[in-house]
Amino acid sequence: MIKTIKKFLAAVSVFGLLAVPAFVPAVASAQNIEGNLCSGANLSFNESAGDCSAGGEATSRVNGIVTTIINIFSVVVGIIAVIMIIIGGLKYITSGGDSGNVTGAKNTILYAIIGLVIVALAQIIVRFVLAKVSAQ
Numbered sequence: 001m002i003k004t005i006k007k008f009l010a011a012v013s014v015f016g017l018l019a020v021p022a023f024v025p026a027v028a029s030a031q032n033i034e035g036n037l038c039s040g041a042n043l044s045f046n047e048s049a050g051d052c053s054a055g056g057e058a059t060s061r062v063n064g065i066v067t068t069i070i071n072i073f074s075v076v077v078g079i080i081a082v083i084m085i086i087i088g089g090l091k092y093i094t095s096g097g098d099s100g101n102v103t104g105a106k107n108t109i110l111y112a113i114i115g116l117v118i119v120a121l122a123q124i125i126v127r128f129v130l131a132k133v134s135a136q
Contacts, residue, residue, distance in 0.1 A: 002087065005083065005087065009133055025096075040067075059133070059134055060134065061103050063130045063133070066126070066130060067126070067127075067130065070122070070123065070126045073118050074122070074123055077115060077116075077119045078116065078119060080115075081112045081113075081115045081116045081119070082112075084108055084109075084111070084112035085109055085112045085113070087108060088106070088107075088108030088109035088112060089105070089109065091104060091105035092105035092106065092109070093109060
């Protein structure tokens with residue numbers, strides 16, 4: 001049972017490591033397109049066509065994509081942390097007083113709680129950075 005959960009967690013971790021960087025070039029590409037349009041890449045001879053007042057739309061879309069990715073990642077990590085807390089509790093209950101097993105169970109619970117705290121702080125940091133980027 002625990003081996004199956006470990007394999008599942010490893011698969012989710014590998015998927016997360018491979019899937020999240022796939023979105024980074026799309027974000028950078030969207031920023032380059034917006035910059036090129038606003039710097040005069042528009043070939044229209046109409047002066048009003050070069051207006052860049054709608055540049056906030058691209059920024060808000062990129063911010064929305066980043067926020068969605070972070071929210072999905074946070075939910076996945078939160079679910080995994082809760083599962084690990086449950087596993088740690090079960091290990092603690094079934095340790096039978098063996099000090100090595102009790103220590104392992106306590107460490108599992110502690111690391112899962114630390115993971116939850118890190119995810120919560122990551123949410124705060126990402127929201128702060130996105131607010132500062134969109135304010136410019």
